[in-house]
Amino acid sequence: MGSVGTVICKTTLVCAPLMAETVEQIMTDMYKAKVQGADLVEIRLDYIKNFQPRQDLETILKKKPLPVLIVYRPKWEGGQYEGDEHTRLETLHTAKELGADYIDFELKVASNLMEELKMNCHSGSKVIVSCYVNGVTPLEEDLNRLVMSMQSTGADIIKLVINATNITEISRIFHLLSHCQVPLIAYSIGERGLISQILCPKFGGFLVYGSMEGNSVPGLPTLENLRQAYKVEDIDEDTKVFGLISKPVGHSKGPLLHNPTFRRVKYNAIYVPMFVDDLKDFFSVYSSPEFEFAGFSVGFPYKEAVVEFCDEVHPLAKAIGAVNTIIRRSSDGKWVGYNTDREASITAIEDALKHRGCTNGETSFDSPLAGKQFVLAGAGGAGRALAVGAKSRGARVVIFDIDFERAKTLAHEVSGEARPFEEVFNFHPEKGAILANATPLGMHPNTDRIPVAEVTLQDYRLVFDSVYTPRKTRLLKDAEAAGAIIVSGVEMFLRQAIGQLNLFTGKEAPEEFMRDIILAKF
Numbered sequence: 001m002g003s004v005g006t007v008i009c010k011t012t013l014v015c016a017p018l019m020a021e022t023v024e025q026i027m028t029d030m031y032k033a034k035v036q037g038a039d040l041v042e043i044r045l046d047y048i049k050n051f052q053p054r055q056d057l058e059t060i061l062k063k064k065p066l067p068v069l070i071v072y073r074p075k076w077e078g079g080q081y082e083g084d085e086h087t088r089l090e091t092l093h094t095a096k097e098l099g100a101d102y103i104d105f106e107l108k109v110a111s112n113l114m115e116e117l118k119m120n121c122h123s124g125s126k127v128i129v130s131c132y133v134n135g136v137t138p139l140e141e142d143l144n145r146l147v148m149s150m151q152s153t154g155a156d157i158i159k160l161v162i163n164a165t166n167i168t169e170i171s172r173i174f175h176l177l178s179h180c181q182v183p184l185i186a187y188s189i190g191e192r193g194l195i196s197q198i199l200c201p202k203f204g205g206f207l208v209y210g211s212m213e214g215n216s217v218p219g220l221p222t223l224e225n226l227r228q229a230y231k232v233e234d235i236d237e238d239t240k241v242f243g244l245i246s247k248p249v250g251h252s253k254g255p256l257l258h259n260p261t262f263r264r265v266k267y268n269a270i271y272v273p274m275f276v277d278d279l280k281d282f283f284s285v286y287s288s289p290e291f292e293f294a295g296f297s298v299g300f301p302y303k304e305a306v307v308e309f310c311d312e313v314h315p316l317a318k319a320i321g322a323v324n325t326i327i328r329r330s331s332d333g334k335w336v337g338y339n340t341d342r343e344a345s346i347t348a349i350e351d352a353l354k355h356r357g358c359t360n361g362e363t364s365f366d367s368p369l370a371g372k373q374f375v376l377a378g379a380g381g382a383g384r385a386l387a388v389g390a391k392s393r394g395a396r397v398v399i400f401d402i403d404f405e406r407a408k409t410l411a412h413e414v415s416g417e418a419r420p421f422e423e424v425f426n427f428h429p430e431k432g433a434i435l436a437n438a439t440p441l442g443m444h445p446n447t448d449r450i451p452v453a454e455v456t457l458q459d460y461r462l463v464f465d466s467v468y469t470p471r472k473t474r475l476l477k478d479a480e481a482a483g484a485i486i487v488s489g490v491e492m493f494l495r496q497a498i499g500q501l502n503l504f505t506g507k508e509a510p511e512e513f514m515r516d517i518i519l520a521k522f
């Protein structure tokens with residue numbers, strides 16, 4: 001961990017923001033933050049009720065178990081403080097005099113204060129000059145200009161918070177972080193901004209914020225995630241970046257699985273959720289070698305659309321018409337697309353059938369799916385992998401999708417049959433058929449949704465759900481009650497991730513280790 005007081009630090013610090021309303025609570029939270037892995041705490045004086053500046057600051061700063069950053073944010077910069085500026089600035093000076101390790105001044109007041117602060121610099125506390133940019137993220141030149149003006153205040157550290165409306169805007173933050181002459185805290189909040197926070201150690205950011213357990217702050221990662229899943233202290237400039245391109249993306253358990261596995265196989269890499277709104281913009285920005293993005297998982301709804309952004313597509317993925325894994329080939333920097341969903345989903349179903357003693361009957365295929373009717377709900381990226389996989393095992397595929405044209409196209413490719421979606425609710429399959437859900441219906445938070453009518457479930461021998469959050473969806477619960485074998489999307493998730501890890505690292509994935517994580521985390 002970085003040493004406090006040294007402004008140029010090699011390791012990014014992890015800071016817990018504290019917004020308690022009493023000094024007693026702040027003291028308790030400081031100790032908790034330490035236990036949860038914070039290197040320092042940010043104390044928001046503007047949240048304290050009946051705040052007595054000198055007395056309260058003395059209490060806090062005398063007994064602090066961690067270095068402290070003091071912030072007294074006024075209303076005009078998004079804070080709670082409504083009093084006069086003179087008192088506010090006096091209080092910040094008092095904090096400095098009493099030994100706060102860092103004090104935050106807003107850019108608007110900083111230029112008038114810096115000379116004075118430098119002259120009174122006996123305490124050794126560092127001055128952070130901060131700026132919140134509301135509205136649209138400034139263009140690169142404007143951001144550079146802003147950072148220059150912040151630097152010219154003479155600040156020890158500068159802090160810039162933007163509100164990115166698109167993940168591509170985060171590239172401007174990465175650029176600033178890697179080029180800034182002064183220690184810089186720069187990030188964007190929210191789901192689209194999460195990568196700016198997690199990847200800040202790679203690009204040399206001074207600190208990253210992490211919220212405490214039970215005290216989560218919207219738009220910030222938790223201390224637990226930063227320390228346990230991402231292990232930000234291990235990220236350095238050589239760390240390769242992998243991520244899940246999806247929308248939404250917050251439900252994914254990919255980071256909890258891939259990150260510990262990278263560490264297990266001693267591969268210096270990080271896997272982050274990437275909330276992508278537009279694939280074209282995303283690839284046009286992040287294909288630049290500057291960011292060293294090494295590969296991606298591709299999730300809903302982009303598995304088919306992403307094919308056109310790959311420079312090459314593996315024949316299996318081409319035949320499926322969907323890509324769920326992309327790697328940047330090191331020899332020539334090209335994006336190569338693969339599909340690990342097909343084998344993951346089909347082998348999960350086959351193994352469950354074999355386990356229950358189902359055989360391949362009289363056909364020439366060595367698969368218990370051979371000759372069976374395979375009813376598929378959803379003809380998107382995951383549905384394509386299932387349909388092509390089922391066909392490769394000799395099953396007869398029946399496809400439902402709200403977009404009937406899409407169902408017909410896929411049915412044609414797998415010599416199957418397409419049915420209008422309305423029929424799914426009273427479609428009675430052949431006895432012993434397989435049902436596979438490849439729609440997002442039933443996924444957290446809409447867990448009560450189910451893609452077929454409950455009464456039709458009793459005819460299926462096996463029901464598979466590609467949704468994996470929750471582990472046992474309503475579809476699976478109902479199918480189990482109706483007597484079917486059930487296969488959770490968690491099994492497919494694990495198997496496709498094993499395939500991905502092999503491709504990402506070029507090493508053999510530690511399957512048992514990954515399975516144990518899945519058992520513990522899901």
Ligand SMILES: O=C1C[C@@](O)(C(=O)O)C[C@@H](O)[C@@H]1O
Nearest residue numbers: 252253254297298299300324
């Ligand atoms: O379908 C899935 C799940 C996934 O999108 C996720 O949620 O982590 C990751 C993809 O690689 C995979 O094909």
